[in-house]
Structure formats: C-alpha cells, structure tokens
Amino acid sequence: MTAPSSKRSARADRSGNVQEVLNFLRATGPSSQATISRATGLSRATVNHIVQALRDQGAVQYEWKNKREALVCLASTKESIVTVTVTESAVHAILFDFSVQERTDLLSTHLPEYHDAAPTPSMALDLIHRLASIARQRGAPLVGAAIAIMGPIDRTTGAIAPWAWQRLPHWKQVEIQKYFVKNLRIPVIVDNDANLAALAEWSWGAGRGCSDFLNITCAQGIGGGFVINGAIYHGGTGLAGEIGHMVIEDAGDLCFCGSRGCLTSLATERAILNALPHQTVPKRSLEEVIHSAQHGDAACQRVLSETGLRLGKALATVVRVMGPRVIAIGGVLGHAGDIVMGGLRASSEIINLKAVGAGTEFRVAEIADNATELGALAAIFKEIDMGINSLSPWMLRPADPGVAEPSRTVA
Structure with a gap:
C-alpha cells in the first residue's frame, strides 16, 4: 500500500512538471515536444502526457508547421478575465472576453457617480461586478481577476506599504487580496503596477527569453x-x-x-x-x-x-x-x-x-501602452495555468462598455 506522503510527493512532482512546461512555453513561445523535453530535462513520454492533459483542459493547442510537425503553444481561455488598475485619481477595469475576442474598458471617471470620487476598494469591486455581468450575459463567466495598485504592496500584510498609502488613503490597511477574494470568490492576483508592467514586457516584449x-x-x-x-x-x-x-x-x-x-x-x-x-x-x-x-x-x-x-x-x-x-x-x-x-x-x-x-x-520597452493591464492579464493567466504566446490586436483595442449597469452586490 502506498503511503499518503508518497502520494502527496508524486502529486507535487506532477504539478511541478506541469509548471515547468508552462513556464518554458511562456518564456520561449511555441516549441516542439522534443525541444520542451530537451530544455526541461523531462522525458518525451512525460512531456507528451503533460501536453495532452493541458490540451484537454484548453491550456495549450497545436500550431501545425506542416502535416507531420506541430508546435505546442499556449492557448487562450474561452472564458473571461478582468484586470483592474488603481491610480490615485481613477480605477480602470478591463474585461478580456476570450469567447468573443473582445476587450471592454470601464473607467471610473467616465461614470457620473464616480466622476470626482477618489478610488476606493468598493468602487473597484463595483466596476468588476459591472463587467462580470457583461461576461455572464455572453456565457463567458469570469475565471480570474488581477488588481494592479499604484503603490508598493507589503507582502507581510497584503496592504499598501505604510509610507506610501497617502496617495491612496481609502486603501489604508486594506488586505487587498483577501477583500477581493471574499467578494468575488474567484482566483485573484494583487501586485504593484510596475511589477505587472515588467511581467508584460517579459511575457511579450523586450524581456522575452x-x-x-x-x-x-x-x-x-x-x-x-x-x-x-x-x-x-x-x-x-x-x-x-x-x-x-x-x-x-x-x-x-x-x-x-x-x-x-x-x-x-x-x-x-x-x-x-x-x-x-x-x-x-x-x-x-x-x-x-x-x-x-x-x-x-x-x-x-x-x-x-x-x-x-x-x-x-x-x-x-x-x-x-x-x-x-x-x-x-x-x-x-x-x-x-x-x-x-x-x-x-x-x-x-x-x-x-x-x-x-x-x-x-x-x-x-516594446509594450508602450497598457503594459500594467497586460501584465495583470499575464499574472492571472499564470495563476490559473493558462496563457497566450502572443498578443492579439483585439487585446489592445478598448471597446464601448455598453450595458455595464451599476452593481447591486457591492460589499
């Protein structure tokens, strides 16, 4: 009989192998299974098993070079993801809907009730709920959210560092990730805006590879x-x-x-x-x-x-x-x-x-605009084991929010 600790160790090894394959694809782009095997040190059989499992869950797909040779590349999710950028003057929320390949932007300063208001956690949550409503109507519910904060995040508290909260006074001592996870009940990533901009450049720009x-x-x-x-x-x-x-x-x-x-x-x-x-x-x-x-x-x-x-x-x-x-x-x-x-x-x-x-x-830098927002997208992709190897034009073009109605579920 296999010991419980041995089973846990095996699961951890499998999870680590999957992450190694995903990280390699994020860093290098589409690659053959043979290349993945050589670069990661995993056997071809292991790589084949991982790729098939990831393909079944929609995380990767094949990009055929010819009838006999295919490259493995990261595949976009068929659901939706929201990113939120919080600055000292506004909240900018974006819905990336991969089911229809459309980006919808919502800016707090464009809404009458928030036009002159300082950003707050409840304001950011309201904008997310409005975009989530659009996503649900399209049949592509949110599978993750990423929050970019214009300020350093103290990793020990999960709040904005004490010396920097003056620029976002309504966020003082707020454990940001806990707040949004509690209210959204989906995976949430929170990070500093500059960190996320760096992740975008590493993923798709000047830092790739x-x-x-x-x-x-x-x-x-x-x-x-x-x-x-x-x-x-x-x-x-x-x-x-x-x-x-x-x-x-x-x-x-x-x-x-x-x-x-x-x-x-x-x-x-x-x-x-x-x-x-x-x-x-x-x-x-x-x-x-x-x-x-x-x-x-x-x-x-x-x-x-x-x-x-x-x-x-x-x-x-x-x-x-x-x-x-x-x-x-x-x-x-x-x-x-x-x-x-x-x-x-x-x-x-x-x-x-x-x-x-x-x-x-x-x-x-190669990603001149929207680097923070695209880095937030990359961060939540990594959190939910998804990804894309290149940016599509629709991800860079804002669309009219249209039917984004006020939320009735703001905490």
Whole structure:
C-alpha cells in the first residue's frame, strides 16, 4: 500500500512538471515536444502526457508547421478575465472576453457617480461586478481577476506599504487580496503596477527569453519590476524594484517617501516640466515634451537627455547589485526612445560599467501602452495555468462598455 506522503510527493512532482512546461512555453513561445523535453530535462513520454492533459483542459493547442510537425503553444481561455488598475485619481477595469475576442474598458471617471470620487476598494469591486455581468450575459463567466495598485504592496500584510498609502488613503490597511477574494470568490492576483508592467514586457516584449530582467516604468512616477526565472521578484518585504526611491542627489527635492533627491523627484513628469526654461507656451505634460523634442525643440531634447543621465546613474548601481541581463525603459518616457537612451548610455556611471566588460543590455520597452493591464492579464493567466504566446490586436483595442449597469452586490 502506498503511503499518503508518497502520494502527496508524486502529486507535487506532477504539478511541478506541469509548471515547468508552462513556464518554458511562456518564456520561449511555441516549441516542439522534443525541444520542451530537451530544455526541461523531462522525458518525451512525460512531456507528451503533460501536453495532452493541458490540451484537454484548453491550456495549450497545436500550431501545425506542416502535416507531420506541430508546435505546442499556449492557448487562450474561452472564458473571461478582468484586470483592474488603481491610480490615485481613477480605477480602470478591463474585461478580456476570450469567447468573443473582445476587450471592454470601464473607467471610473467616465461614470457620473464616480466622476470626482477618489478610488476606493468598493468602487473597484463595483466596476468588476459591472463587467462580470457583461461576461455572464455572453456565457463567458469570469475565471480570474488581477488588481494592479499604484503603490508598493507589503507582502507581510497584503496592504499598501505604510509610507506610501497617502496617495491612496481609502486603501489604508486594506488586505487587498483577501477583500477581493471574499467578494468575488474567484482566483485573484494583487501586485504593484510596475511589477505587472515588467511581467508584460517579459511575457511579450523586450524581456522575452531573459532569465533575469528589469523593467523601468517612467511617467508621473517611476517604478521598477524584476522578473527572475519567469516570476516577479518581490524580495522579503515585497518592496523589491522600488527604483524610484533610490537617492541619487543628497541635496535634491523632498520626495513624498520622506527622502531627498530620489529618482522620483528628479526624473518624473513633474521634474521634467519644472526643469524646462520659461516658454511662451508652457508644456503641460511629458507627452508634449517628448513630441517637441522629437520635432527639434533643443530645450526639450536637453532636459530629456539629462533625465537619461540621471537614470544611468541610478541603474548603474542596480546593475552592480543585481546584474540583470536586460533593462528596459518603458512608460511614457519610453516613447522618447534614443533621446533618453542616448543620455542614459552616455552617463559616466554606465560608461564605467562598460569598461569593466560586456554586461547589461539597455533597451526601449516594446509594450508602450497598457503594459500594467497586460501584465495583470499575464499574472492571472499564470495563476490559473493558462496563457497566450502572443498578443492579439483585439487585446489592445478598448471597446464601448455598453450595458455595464451599476452593481447591486457591492460589499
């Protein structure tokens, strides 16, 4: 008679093998079973058994190269998934309906009852319920939800870190995952927005195939996300990747985190706008600065290049400590391309790194928009053992929410 502990061990081994196959497909894309076997070290018979089981549950499908050879690729679910992005001014919920291949967006500021309201957990839950109603009407119920928070999540409490909750005061001390699991009763993932943006870039963008990858998201704030061996690296407290709060100028401006001279106070939209000399027609956004720089505005070019220099100073320290193979610059600042990247690569700190030997490669992020939302999709896919190997155009195009009615079940 087989001991219970032996059965548990066998189940754990099978589960681990399945995850190894799924992780390989996420990292490399469509592959033959022979390639999967060589890369994972699993026998061909084991790989064949796993692939057949995953195919039966709709997690993978065959992509035929010819009549005799097929590649295994991740398959999209036939149900629906919701992602929610919470910023200090709005809640943005998206329904990804794979049954009809349609994306439906719902933004709190577009709803009369929430137009001027600060984001709250109940508001986010209401938007999810509205989109869930649409999904049910189509016969494609929600199978998972992912919540992206504009702030660091303390992994020991499940709440926003105490030093950062001022930007989302209604979320103070809320155990976010527990709240949504209790009210939705489906798998829920909660993470920092920059971490999820990094997962999107690793899954489908500049970091694909990298075993160690760092993505920097620069816009109104600066965040970083590490993906190591196919998983977001949170560190012991959950605060790994908080690049924006590295102090690079001791006498710099005061940051909301309490320190002076943080990268956040020197290389974000507000800092870039403040660094511009007086202009007859002031720039109102980072997008305007980038547009002007790309059309020959010398002052905007200079400020963006200096921003790249500051990024280089901070990232050189990160490279010495963590040594990621690839670092991508994304968010709105990523649209500046070579103007910022030129300054970054020209910083003395980066030049000194290159003098030591070949190392980290710096790239512009490939997923310019919706990186956080798409990273949230990737995160919940991983949680429910599903996935896709490439983004379809419909996932990038918002649709009218149409019949999204107010929820009557908000807790």
